[in-house]
Amino acid sequence: MRGAAPWKESRSLRVYARLLELYPPAFLERHRAEMLQNFADLEDAASSKAALWLMIGKDLTMSLVSHFFASRLGHYVIAVVGAWMMLFAIGYLRYGSTPGHPALHVFGGFLLGMLSMYVAARSYGGPQNSGYVIGAFVALILLFTIGYLRYAGPLGHPILQVLGGVLIGMLSMYIATRVYGAPGHGSHA
């Protein structure tokens, strides 16, 4: 085991340093230097780059998911997705499979919308500060309106259902980031 000599700035280490930004700032404040040192040690000892990245990829995924679901924002997302599933199940039981496909389209779009707003908020530090996010939001509303007008407004076209879902998802995550703070900016309990 080596001492804490200055790091060899390999490309892998630089990539890992960028990936670390996905963790909450408070966590990074405590452990960034240690994690980079550990990565450098692991890189020295690794039999191959592939083995190293396989291990790091698994570790990042598991620990980021664990951080997210331990946060208040994560609880909110679980509650919202749970509520959607319940609504879908009730609709399915009450009305049979007839509205099933549109509901699935909307749900798929909804998840996509939440995820994209989450990534945007994570990258840009909050939708309220980001022209990019507002631009994407406006573009989606425009697309939805054009589609709605073009297809005579029955909301029957699958693309419209997905777009509608994306909008609701983005809005839902926007509200969450306003209430609980942007991900990684005080949202983690």
Place this chain on the structure above:
Amino acid sequence: MSKSGPPPLTPAVFHILLALFGKDRHGYDIMQQVKSDSGDAVKMGPGTLYGSLDRMIEAGLVARGDTQDPRRIYYRLTALGQTTLRAETERLSRVALVARRELKKRVTP
């Protein structure tokens, strides 16, 4: 198991406690020790390790040592950590004993 007691530890927490028993270690050292103790079965990356350590510090099982170098922070077991490790080892031994007995019973005709 109706006895009320602390809930079983996760494998990661148990292995970290075990790695720190009797010796203060820094992150990479803990990872290597866990790997060795588990016979390569538990491979812990930095994200998992420090997430677990944060929770363990909060629970009073582990304490951070005073270190000048932020890249090599040493962690040590607290008295509560030692007690917890011993209790969990006892629990696992009892479970292993029951499992061995049951397996023997079912294998032998």
